[in-house]
Each structure stands twice: as structure tokens, then as C-alpha cells.
Amino acid sequence: MNKSVAAILFVGLLASPLTAAAPPYTSEAPIAYLKDLSSGAVLYDKGGETRIPPASMAKMMTAHVAFRLIQKGELKLDTKFTVRPETWKQWHGPQAGSTMFLSAGEQVSVEDLLHGIVTLSGNDACVVLAEGIAGTEQAFVALMNQEGARLGLKNSHFGTSNGWPDEGVTYVTAEDLAKLAQATIEETPDLYKKFYATRSFTWGKTMGGRDIEQGNRNPILGKVAGADGLKTGHTQEAGFGFTGSAEQDGRRLVMVVAGLPTYNGRIAESVRFMDWGFKAWKAQPLFKQGQTVETAEVQLGSATSVPLVAPQNMAVTLPRTASTNINVKVAYTGPIKAPIRKGDRIAELIVSTPDTPPQIMPLVAGEDVSEAGIFGRLWNGLKSLFG
16 A cells, blocks of 8 residues: 655654664574564564464464454353363363363353463364354364454465374464564453463363363563463464563563474563563654644545544664654655544554564554535535645
8 A cells, every 4th residue: 555654753753873783582493573562663583474383272263253242242251161061072082182071961151261372372172162152163273264364364274173194284474473462452452461471270080080280381471571372383384483462661562473393482581582672672652642742634524634543652662872863754645535534544653763664553543534425525615726
């Protein structure tokens, strides 16, 4: 989409030059990707667009689809689904990988199944939830791929609800996993907080009748301040992977590592990578939520312009040792045709520094602008003609 530059704001926001280059980092992971959601800046990208098998990181999409249905009122946390004997037979025992230890014929609530998926990485829980929601697992997988298309996951496809190896039908990229994590965090924040930071969950019984408690495999929980998600994955084909997120002092980072050879290596690299993201980089505030950044021209509207405002607090991410020489501009395709609704994303804030790629953040309409009637159009035309 072609965009016309509407304004250049604060060229050289502060006069001192940016003296530090991007902080160096060498990841131990074959695939590594780190994004600062607060600014949109990609801080590290090693193979971020390479297609990889997600293993259990695919369960993030299963949970995300369920979260969206709950948010829309189409699914309730206390709804119970019955474990089909055929499903139990396929997804129990050592050959079935991670399990919630469901039993054939038992009824399980959506809430408990989501804990089984997010906290325990239960392959059985994924399939029971998928069948309960859509009738069959494949019908649910279609919902997963529809949601992937909505989110713009251009290099991902899902063939199962749990990421079980399927000869390459299921694939993702680190960039798409980060985008999926961001969508869950931002679109369903309450459900994200409710499920993803749970340290352990108890379900099922041992042969001796004892409760089975399993811990969350998230390698940064309790090791990185503000860590609250998301999901590990492991198969022989995929190696050890992890999509994680943490928030510190208003900055939220999302990281992805994949292809690591060992369980302990995943822990060490995940902690080191996230620590680097917080310690080597800093946020330079730009605009507060609701602040008008610029105005945009409106075509055929009840007003000739609309304020462009920050939908959230905005900051640019810089190397921690850098001073700040920032070029800020607003871009949009204009004039923007009415009607416009308050909160519509209609422009972008593009922030550039000498040592970092452009950081692009959305700007939204600050007010409604209705479509003008014939007399309104004539009046606006006269105003434009005579200044």
C-alpha cells in the first residue's frame, strides 16, 4: 500500500548524536527472535522467517482460538466436554507424549482443559478441547488456520491441535510465533494472565490413587522478573524450543528460540536471551496514550481533518548506552475517506535512528468523522478553496 508522508515530527528529537550501535549478541539457538512489543522493534532476528516444526508451541494457537471464543461469549469456562474412549486410547501412555492424564468417559471443564494445555502441555487435553468445540479435531484445525490468516501468519500452517509430528503439514516461523503470542497478550489479556503464568496444575491419579501434580515447563518463570508466558515445545525433529514473554517497567518483550539440542540448553539460552533484551536495551518515551501526534486530512467528511492519537504509551527502543537522536514521521494514505470511527487504525508512526531499523507503531483516529452530506461537501470545498 502506498503511503504519503503527512508530517515529519521532531527531526532530531534531542540534539545529541546516537553514538552506540546495536548491542552485540550471539544466540546459542539455531533460530532466535526477540521483539519489543512496546515499540514494535525487532531486537534480534536469526532465522526468524525460516519454516520450522513448532512441536508443542502449536498449542499456543489452540489456546488462542479458545480464548477468542470465550471472549466473544461463544464458549464458557465451565462448559464440560466428555473424553471419548477413542481419543483416550490414542492419547495416553508413554507413546502419546505429554499428557494431562485424562480418563476415558470423564467430563472435564474448558477451564481445566486449558490448564492442561497451557501448564501441562497435554496432547490429550488439546484433542478433547478441539473435539468438544468443533466436533472433530480437523474441524478445529480449520479454525486454527482461519485465525492464523486473520493474524497475518503468512508462513505458518496447522495440521493438528497439539503440534504432534505430521510429516511437515504443520509448520511455523519464529516471527509468526511471536506475532501469535502478541495477539494472545493484547487481544485476550485477562485470559492470558489467568492461564499462562500458572506454576503447576494437578489432574489425574497415579496407580496408587495419589493426585498427579505437574509443573509448568516455562524455563523463564521464576528466573526472569516479570515472566508470565508462554509455551515450550520438543520433538526429536524440532529440538527444544520456547516462545516466551516478560514485562518489566512497562516494556514487554516476546522471544522465540528453536532447534536447541538439550533441555538444559533451552533453559540457559531462554534466560540469557530475555535478560539481554531488558538489560542491553532501553525505552525512550515518545507519546502518552491518547496524546495527539498529528492531524490527517479527511475526504468527504463532516470535518476536514481528524486527530491522530497514540493508542497506548509509545516509546522507541534504543541501545542502553546510546544517546537519543530520533527521526519521527507520520505516514498514511490520504486524504482519508470518511466515515471514520474513533479508534480506527488510520496511520503509522515511523521512528528511525542511525543504528536501528525503523520502528513502526499504529496511530488511531481520535474522534468520529461522519460522511458529509451534499451541503457539507460544498462548505468544506469552499473552505479549502479560500484557505
